[in-house]
Amino acid sequence: xxxxxxxxxxxxxxxxxxxxxxxxxxxxxxxxxxxxxxxxxxxxxxxxxxxxxxxxxxxxxxxxxxxxxxxxxxxxxxxxxxxxxxxxxxxxxxxxxxxxxxxxxxxxxxxxxxxxxxxxxxxxxxxxxxxxxxxxxxxxxxxxxxxxxxxxxxxxxxxxxxxxxxxxxxxxxxxxxxxxxxxxxxxxxxxxxxxxxxxxxxxxxxxxxxxxxxxxxxxxxxxxxxxxxxxxxxxxxxxxxxxxxxxxxxxxxxxxxxxxxxxxxxx
Amino acid sequence: xxxxxxxxxxxxxxxxxxxxxxxxxxxxxxxxxxxxxxxxxxxxxxxxxxxxxxxxxxxxxxxxxxxxxxxxxxxxxxxxxxxxxxxxxxxxxxxxxxxxxxxxxxxxxxxxxxxxxxxxxxxxxxxxxxxxxxxxxxxxxxxxxxxxxxxxxxxxxxxxxxxxxxxxxxxxxxxxxxxxxxxxxxxxxxxxxxxxxxxxxxxxxxxxxxxxxxxxxxxxxxxxxxxxxxxxxxxxxxxxxxxxxxxxxxxxxxxxxxxxxxxxxxxxxxxxxxxxxxxxxxxxxxxxxxxxxxxxxxxxxxxxxxxxxxxxxxxxxxxxxxxxxxxxxxxxxxxxxxxxxxxxxxxxxxxxxxxxxxxxxxxxxxxxxxxxxxxxxxxxxxxxxxxxxxxxxxxxxxxxxxxxxxxxxxxxxxxxxxxxxxxxxxxxxxxxxxxxxxxxxxxxxxxxxxxxxxxxxxxxxxxxxxxxxxxxxxxxxxxxxxxxxxxxxxxxxxxxxxxxxxxxxxxxxxxxxxxxxxxxxxxxxxxxxxxxxxxxxxxxxxxxxxxxxxxxxxxxxxxxxxxxxxxxxxxxxxxxxxxxxxxxxxxxxxxxxxxxxxxxxxxxxxxxxxxxxxxxxxxxxxxxxxxxxxxxxxxxxxxxxxxxx
Numbered sequence: 001x002x003x004x005x006x007x008x009x010x011x012x013x014x015x016x017x018x019x020x021x022x023x024x025x026x027x028x029x030x031x032x033x034x035x036x037x038x039x040x041x042x043x044x045x046x047x048x049x050x051x052x053x054x055x056x057x058x059x060x061x062x063x064x065x066x067x068x069x070x071x072x073x074x075x076x077x078x079x080x081x082x083x084x085x086x087x088x089x090x091x092x093x094x095x096x097x098x099x100x101x102x103x104x105x106x107x108x109x110x111x112x113x114x115x116x117x118x119x120x121x122x123x124x125x126x127x128x129x130x131x132x133x134x135x136x137x138x139x140x141x142x143x144x145x146x147x148x149x150x151x152x153x154x155x156x157x158x159x160x161x162x163x164x165x166x167x168x169x170x171x172x173x174x175x176x177x178x179x180x181x182x183x184x185x186x187x188x189x190x191x192x193x194x195x196x197x198x199x200x201x202x203x204x205x206x207x208x209x210x211x212x213x214x215x216x217x218x219x220x221x222x223x224x225x226x227x228x229x230x231x232x233x234x235x236x237x238x239x240x241x242x243x244x245x246x247x248x249x250x251x252x253x254x255x256x257x258x259x260x261x262x263x264x265x266x267x
Numbered sequence: 268x269x270x271x272x273x274x275x276x277x278x279x280x281x282x283x284x285x286x287x288x289x290x291x292x293x294x295x296x297x298x299x300x301x302x303x304x305x306x307x308x309x310x311x312x313x314x315x316x317x318x319x320x321x322x323x324x325x326x327x328x329x330x331x332x333x334x335x336x337x338x339x340x341x342x343x344x345x346x347x348x349x350x351x352x353x354x355x356x357x358x359x360x361x362x363x364x365x366x367x368x369x370x371x372x373x374x375x376x377x378x379x380x381x382x383x384x385x386x387x388x389x390x391x392x393x394x395x396x397x398x399x400x401x402x403x404x405x406x407x408x409x410x411x412x413x414x415x416x417x418x419x420x421x422x423x424x425x426x427x428x429x430x431x432x433x434x435x436x437x438x439x440x441x442x443x444x445x446x447x448x449x450x451x452x453x454x455x456x457x458x459x460x461x462x463x464x465x466x467x468x469x470x471x472x473x474x475x476x477x478x479x480x481x482x483x484x485x486x487x488x489x490x491x492x493x494x495x496x497x498x499x500x501x502x503x504x505x506x507x508x509x510x511x512x513x514x515x516x517x518x519x520x521x522x523x524x525x526x527x528x529x530x531x532x533x534x535x536x537x538x539x540x541x542x543x544x545x546x547x548x549x550x551x552x553x554x555x556x557x558x559x560x561x562x563x564x565x566x567x568x569x570x571x572x573x574x575x576x577x578x579x580x581x582x583x584x585x586x587x588x589x590x591x592x593x594x595x596x597x598x599x600x601x602x603x604x605x606x607x608x609x610x611x612x613x614x615x616x617x618x619x620x621x622x623x624x625x626x627x628x629x630x631x632x633x634x635x636x637x638x639x640x641x642x643x644x645x646x647x648x649x650x651x652x653x654x655x656x657x658x659x660x661x662x663x664x665x666x667x668x669x670x671x672x673x674x675x676x677x678x679x680x681x682x683x684x685x686x687x688x689x690x691x692x693x694x695x696x697x698x699x700x701x702x703x704x705x706x707x708x709x710x711x712x713x714x715x716x717x718x719x720x721x722x723x724x725x726x727x728x729x730x731x732x733x734x735x736x737x738x739x740x741x742x743x744x745x746x747x748x749x750x751x752x753x754x755x756x757x758x759x760x761x762x763x764x765x766x767x768x769x770x771x772x773x774x775x776x777x778x779x780x781x782x783x784x785x786x787x788x789x790x791x792x793x794x795x796x797x798x799x800x801x802x803x804x805x806x807x808x809x810x811x812x813x814x815x816x817x818x819x820x821x822x823x824x825x826x827x828x829x830x831x832x833x834x835x836x837x838x839x840x841x842x843x844x845x846x847x848x849x850x851x852x853x854x855x856x857x858x859x860x861x862x863x864x865x866x867x868x869x870x871x872x873x874x875x876x877x878x879x880x881x882x883x884x885x886x887x888x889x890x891x892x893x894x895x896x897x898x899x900x901x902x903x904x905x906x907x908x909x910x911x912x
């Protein structure tokens with residue numbers, strides 16, 4: 001039996017987010033929110049581990065109540081329970097304050113074996129949360145996990161594959177462990193439609209709402225107060241027009257290619 | 268001797284007693300079977316009267332469908348026509364003997380009787396010929412689509428015996444001394460022929476036994492109307508029809524969310540979850556296999572055969588029917604269906620084999636989340652099956668230079684671009700052709716910018732929750748704008764708006780773009796100027812032809828173009844793109860290639876159609892046949908636009 005906790009984030013679909021260059025802010029109006037894509041892979045990994053070893057899958061998100069939609073989707077995919085960690089006092093949290101609150105909530109869940117996060121979020125892309133939560137819980141943490149090869153439940157050892165620049169590392173860690181996974185490591189399953197209805201109709205059974213007090217968080221370490229970093233300014237990177245030319249395979253095309261690459265100072 | 272019917276001539280008392288005993292047994296057995304089966308189907312007697320309405324007309328249409336196939340159709344019509352006439356004849360004889368003669372009246376006398384004899388002999392002859400044709404087909408031709416079990420031939424032999432023994436009896440009667448020299452007996456021309464062969468026989472000794480055997484044959488045949496495939500005949504009249512257009516929702520999302528109760532069953536979770544009519548349909552099927560011949564998936568060697576689906580589910584029902592119905596169908600089978608509906612428009616007794624596949628999908632997807640494509644996840648998250656961002660659609664539409672719908676401003680036409688039109692490069696060209704056509708004709712139209720998927724894919728793939736969520740969202744969208752007609756470019760959107768949405772209170776004046784073009788052409792607003800010298804084959808999108816009877820309109824538009832020669836494929840088949848087909852990876856023989864080959868047989872210069880899926884499927888097929896660039900596939904509106912110069 002394994003208990004998994006998956007942390008997810010309900011994010012605006014950045015493909016649709018535009019930048020307002022005058023005000024220096026993101027235009028989120030009319031933009032739909034989605035589950036942060038690698039978090040879907042995290043949920044899938046947890047569910048497949050549950051299928052293999054038994055146990056329970058908890059999904060947790062620190063967010064305003066709008067994130068309930070994402071949590072319910074996770075329940076529809078097969079999570080046993082979803083926890084919405086929500087409190088006005090959490091507002092303005094940077095990754096440190098977020099990790100602190102999440103770690104407090106995970107401790108409250110109790111006996112966890114594997115905590116899984118998506119590698120990074122599409123709206124802030126820090127990649128901090130996994131490692132930070134690991135540190136705060138005082139357990140091993142592994143990022144860029146590609147797959148879980150084996151879990152020895154009896155001796156409480158997990159064997160993982162970790163993607164690194166020039167290959168794959170195979171690591172062994174004691175349980176509990178915190179891992180983070182990249183997008184595309186598996187194919188997230190379809191949220192079961194009837195379970196989506198169930199999560200909606202019988203929400204009390206599947207979703208719990210916790211506050212800072214529920215998880216016993218120190219109010220100096222959460223929200224804006226607990227955040228040493230500040231967003232000072234957002235700058236839009238200028239768009240570079242990508243051009244594509246298609247030529248038939250020929251000597252002329254090749255020399256054209258060489259000429260172009262030289263023009264662009266690639267060669 | 269008077270020219271009249273001699274009742275129970277040469278029939279001894281024991282024969283009559285035996286006859287009544289046999290008939291009583293047959294009737295008891297039949298009634299028992301009816302009771303058993305009705306409880307198995309769970310027939311709601313209260314629904315029966317409405318089901319029976321209009322059945323005679325349907326019966327004629329049924330024969331017409333059968334006659335689309337010459338041999339099989341003729342054979343059936345001969346048997347049915349013969350049987351009906353013989354049945355009426357028997358009723359008349361009974362009427363005269365048991366009723367009229369008791370009050371001293373007769374009808375089967377004189378010339379009327381001779382005409383009656385001639386008609387009945389003719390009916391018997393037709394019946395026997397029909398049965399013989401069927402036997403020849405079963406024994407010698409053995410078409411692939413028929414099961415050809417021993418039972419099939421046995422039933423035919425019984426019917427043949429019934430027919431022939433009738434003639435033998437008539438022959439014996441006419442060979443008896445009382446009749447053999449009467450000049451008028453030739454009216455019974457078949458019986459007369461038989462009688463000449465039977466002349467020397469001691470007819471009175473033989474007759475009672477032949478009579479008894481004829482009676483026995485009938486006593487066996489009557490229960491067979493319940494216990495064998497002959498039940499298709501009575502069940503045809505009792506079976507509710509399930510139109511292609513109607514896919515009743517298993518629940519109403521709003522009501523579920525409001526009532527906070529999940530007390531319903533979705534799809535083919537078990538056979539009990541089906542309506543009684545769909546259960547009865549399983550038993551009514553005569554396994555003629557016409558649906559199998561019409562099925563594009565079967566033709567492409569996929570595991571699917573609509574006949575098999577019905578046969579297996581029917582078998583499950585007979586075996587108790589409590590087990591999980593889903594296990595009777597393989598997932599691969601369920602996902603091979605393109606929902607083209609050809610099996611439904613082909614079935615001679617108006618059954619809907621496709622419906623079981625849809626119900627199986629509803630179970631697989633809605634209850635179990637097992638869906639073989641990410642397209643639905645994309646619809647749920649991105650609002651389109653392509654999984655492309657909403658912003659991409661908006662930026663492409665900006666480049667179209669057309670008006671956007673404004674609240675409080677009515678337009679003649681609200682154009683529903685659809686997901687293909689917004690994201691698929693090929694379909695985008697169709698949108699451009701249509702919008703420039705409408706602009707040139709001064710049609711006041713607008714597009715929406717914020718629309719998402721129409722939900723058709725979700726419904727055909729079996730996700731009833733997602734579908735109804737989409738309907739709710741679109742209902743809000745349509746409320747915002749006023750328009751005379753909603754015009755679609757995609758037959759799948761069209762069908763969904765027209766036939767799926769009304770169930771949820773969303774009633775729109777929906778037109779397919781080919782209907783709009785046809786109207787414009789008919790009203791003289793389109794002046795086709797340039798001649799287009801081309802042989803064009805038109806491929807019917809199933810969701811226009813089979814679902815909505817829109818097939819003459821696009822042809823009308825094409826015919827209006829001078830120089831254009833419209834040719835036809837031999838038979839309609841689906842391109843393979845519907846019902847999720849475009850989104851599910853197919854292995855082996857591909858339906859689009861087979862359909863392309865059908866069309867190529869008509870030797871066209873160009874393929875015209877009216878559906879983005881069809882266009883995509885044919886362009887793929889052209890590539891895989893190495894014909895890319897050699898033959899164009901165009902939407903009807905593109906063909907029309909090019910003729911306007």
